[in-house]
Amino acid sequence: MVTEKIINLINEQITKEQYAAQLYLSMSAWCYAQDLEGIGNYFRVQSKEELMHSDKMFDYINNIGGKVVLGAVDAPPHDFNSAEEIFEKALEHEKLVTKSIFNIVKAATEESDFATTTFLQWFVNEQVEEEASASLLVTKIKRVKDNPSAMYLFDQELAQRVFTPDNGAA
Numbered sequence: 427m428v429t430e431k432i433i434n435l436i437n438e439q440i441t442k443e444q445y446a447a448q449l450y451l452s453m454s455a456w457c458y459a460q461d462l463e464g465i466g467n468y469f470r471v472q473s474k475e476e477l478m479h480s481d482k483m484f485d486y487i488n489n490i491g492g493k494v495v496l497g498a499v500d501a502p503p504h505d506f507n508s509a510e511e512i513f514e515k516a517l518e519h520e521k522l523v524t525k526s527i528f529n530i531v532k533a534a535t536e537e538s539d540f541a542t543t544t545f546l547q548w549f550v551n552e553q554v555e556e557e558a559s560a561s562l563l564v565t566k567i568k569r570v571k572d573n574p575s576a577m578y579l580f581d582q583e584l585a586q587r588v589f590t591p592d593n594g595a596a
């Protein structure tokens with residue numbers, strides 16, 4: 427039995443995942459405009475992953491007989507100062523999302539809602555991955571940002587990322 431309170435929290439999380447998708451797509455657009463095509467590709471893939479997260483929650487609410495209610499998605503920022511700033515903001519944002527997921531896990535635990543805590547386990551693990559890769563990229567860009575050839579290689583590396591529809595999904 428999943429309560430309305432938990433369904434509302436997951437509905438809010440759907441909007442948050444969609445905002446994350448908007449934010450990363452906006453970061454991607456900025457990078458493409460700067461001819462940083464590899465980093466642009468990386469964030470475009472990241473944006474698609476966030477939409478997949480939103481989809482998973484959409485399916486879950488339907489599976490438990492709840493109703494998906496979509497909220498308004500805020501406009502993301504579109505002006506950035508550097509690729510370094512983008513990676514820092516992405517890491518910051520992932521930390522916010524982690525907190526938000528933890529809050530739902532906490533609420534579901536308090537209600538002995540094992541269906542939701544089990545469902546959210548995938549997201550808890552995913553956030554560990556997300557924060558680790560975002561943090562690694564912050565370190566890497568700080569290392570290469572003042573060296574054009576290193577920066578070129580870094581951008582090339584991120585051009586390799588491809589979207590896999592159900593990456594790591596149970």
Ligand SMILES: [Fe+2]
Nearest residue numbers: 443446476479
């Ligand atoms: Fe996400």
Ligand SMILES: [Fe+2]
Nearest residue numbers: 446520523556
């Ligand atoms: Fe994420």
